[in-house]
Amino acid sequence: MLYSEKVMDHFQNPRNLGKMEDADGIGEVGNAKCGDIMKMYIKVADGIITDVKFNTFGCGSAIATSSMATELVKGKPITEAVKLTNQAVVEALDGLPAQKIHCSVLAEEAIKAAVKDYYDRNGICYDEKDLAPADECPCCH
Amino acid sequence: MYVYADNAATTAMSKTAIRAMEPYFDTIYGNPSSLHSVGQRAAEALMEQRAKVAACLGAKPEEIYFTSGGSEADNQAIRSAALLGAKKGKRHIISSAFEHHAVLHTLKKLEREGFEVTLLDVGPLGLIRPEDVAAAIREDTALVTIMYANNEVGTIQPIAEIGAICREKKVPFHTDAVQAVGHIPVDVDKDHIDMLSLSAHKFHGPKGVGVLYCRKGQPLLTFIEGGAQERGRRAGTENLAGIAGLAAALEEAVSHLDENAAHMTALRDKLIDGLSQIPHSRLNGDRARRLPGNVSFCFEGIEGESLLLLLDAKGVAASSGSACTSGSLDPSHVLLALGLPHEIAHGSLRLSLSEYNTEEEMDLILKAVPEVVAYLRDMSPVWEDLEKGVKHHAI
Numbered sequence: 001m002l003y004s005e006k007v008m009d010h011f012q013n014p015r016n017l018g019k020m021e022d023a024d025g026i027g028e029v030g031n032a033k034c035g036d037i038m039k040m041y042i043k044v045a046d047g048i049i050t051d052v053k054f055n056t057f058g059c060g061s062a063i064a065t066s067s068m069a070t071e072l073v074k075g076k077p078i079t080e081a082v083k084l085t086n087q088a089v090v091e092a093l094d095g096l097p098a099q100k101i102h103c104s105v106l107a108e109e110a111i112k113a114a115v116k117d118y119y120d121r122n123g124i125c126y127d128e129k130d131l132a133p134a135d136e137c138p139c140c141h
Numbered sequence: 142m143y144v145y146a147d148n149a150a151t152t153a154m155s156k157t158a159i160r161a162m163e164p165y166f167d168t169i170y171g172n173p174s175s176l177h178s179v180g181q182r183a184a185e186a187l188m189e190q191r192a193k194v195a196a197c198l199g200a201k202p203e204e205i206y207f208t209s210g211g212s213e214a215d216n217q218a219i220r221s222a223a224l225l226g227a228k229k230g231k232r233h234i235i236s237s238a239f240e241h242h243a244v245l246h247t248l249k250k251l252e253r254e255g256f257e258v259t260l261l262d263v264g265p266l267g268l269i270r271p272e273d274v275a276a277a278i279r280e281d282t283a284l285v286t287i288m289y290a291n292n293e294v295g296t297i298q299p300i301a302e303i304g305a306i307c308r309e310k311k312v313p314f315h316t317d318a319v320q321a322v323g324h325i326p327v328d329v330d331k332d333h334i335d336m337l338s339l340s341a342h343k344f345h346g347p348k349g350v351g352v353l354y355c356r357k358g359q360p361l362l363t364f365i366e367g368g369a370q371e372r373g374r375r376a377g378t379e380n381l382a383g384i385a386g387l388a389a390a391l392e393e394a395v396s397h398l399d400e401n402a403a404h405m406t407a408l409r410d411k412l413i414d415g416l417s418q419i420p421h422s423r424l425n426g427d428r429a430r431r432l433p434g435n436v437s438f439c440f441e442g443i444e445g446e447s448l449l450l451l452l453d454a455k456g457v458a459a460s461s462g463s464a465c466t467s468g469s470l471d472p473s474h475v476l477l478a479l480g481l482p483h484e485i486a487h488g489s490l491r492l493s494l495s496e497y498n499t500e501e502e503m504d505l506i507l508k509a510v511p512e513v514v515a516y517l518r519d520m521s522p523v524w525e526d527l528e529k530g531v532k533h534h535a536i
Binding site: 008011014018019032033034036037056057059060063 | 444445446451454484487520521524525
């Protein structure tokens with residue numbers, strides 16, 4: 001198999017799939033030319049991410065990493081969510097093929113982009129470098 | 142029910158081909174180069190297989206060289222013609238933008254060795270124009286190599302016309318006929334072909350065996366050194382079981398060509414008509430001049446790999462020219478050569494049929510594909526933008 005059982009599970013039964021009408025922050029990363037776009041929605045209350053949803057255009061691992069990233073930040077304090085790394089997503093999925101690592105980078109960036117949007121909307125100060133992409137996606141940068 | 146609709150990748154072997162191989166494992170197991178009777182029995186069998194294959198192509202037995210498959214045959218034909226051309230100061234090769242990588246990568250390598258390559262445009266329908274070939278031929282053209290039928294979009298090229306032009310201009314003509322042989326009529330004389338590559342596993346033969354046809358009078362350089370096999374052009378003890386499987390599968394395919402093509406064409410057209418009902422979808426490649434078993438579509442707003450993994454879960458084996466299936470980030474060079482933008486080319490699906498497929502299976506495909514496309518579009522932010530009018534539909 002190309003993918004681990006965990007990847008296939010999250011691909012075939014994605015968690016937190018869908019749109020959110022009243023989101024407090026929305027992040028969209030990637031581009032259609034490269035073949036993947038992730039859009040994340042977060043709901044925040046008292047500094048906690050109380051709900052998260054995603055929509056993704058992309059391959060199996062793009063969908064699986066989106067799903068896993070939403071699971072990893074749901075219910076977490078926002079300060080903790082911004083520390084999410086692509087490696088954490090990869091590990092939680094029991095690994096990804098080398099050429100699919102960029103999907104996990106996108107998932108990390110999508111979460112950070114949603115948090116950044118939440119901060120911007122609410123005039124909350126933050127350090128730019130905390131929300132900067134941790135790694136280089138070979139396609140989209 | 143599980144539907145195998147990826148026959149352009151490989152086929153199930155026919156029972157005839159399997160049976161034809163069996164004696165060569167433990168009965169006719171000799172080395173055709175051995176002088177004793179065991180070896181000579183194998184040598185005679187090899188001769189018979191060569192004659193069978195030749196008859197199926199309109200060739201002579203001494204023009205058939207067995208290889209490890211289509212890729213090896215492509216490599217040998219192109220390298221040989223290029224190096225022989227270079228000896229006469231001819232360092233120009235003509236091909237097309239949507240050839241198989243066995244051809245394109247060989248040409249890339251030759252470019253680095255000082256050859257000049259002209260890749261002809263295939264137009265939006267995936268058809269090469271013979272007049273473009275004629276116009277591209279120069280004094281120093283060493284070879285024209287154009288595929289008989291495209292592996293992804295299934296378009297059949299005007300090979301006889303291209304062959305006639307090359308013959309008239311005295312330029313060697315090679316065709317990668319891996320997707321064509323056993324599926325549509327191929328005749329090396331009528332088509333004016335000097336060299337042709339084919340592969341057994343595309344017509345219900347075994348994997349790992351193919352043929353390079355090389356017309357008498359067309360010189361051919363040795364590709365593998367180390368023995369006198371294949372008239373000294375390809376050393377190595379012959380894969381006799383594989384060759385027998387190839388010959389049997391080819392004979393069977395050629396003798397049922399018309400009825401198989403009629404069956405597959407009916408199924409293909411049913412799929413094309415059904416899939417065309419999906420909004421914002423497009424058939425890739427010319428509708429009429431295409432292989433009987435090829436269906437190639439793009440669906441806007443989704444990505445091909447997720448499409449084919451979900452189809453697999455629903456019982457359909459298909460393929461995609463999406464970047465993510467190949468491990469590269471660029472979608473299929475074939476779809477890009479047709480002029481499709483990247484974002485459309487990412488959402489491609491190829492269904493390739495064989496005579497073993499049934500109408501009932503097409504019904505399952507026609508149920509599964511729209512469901513999966515709708516599901517993926519529903520979760521796609523690209524589709525959301527298209528539907529909201531933030532972006533315009535391209536198809």
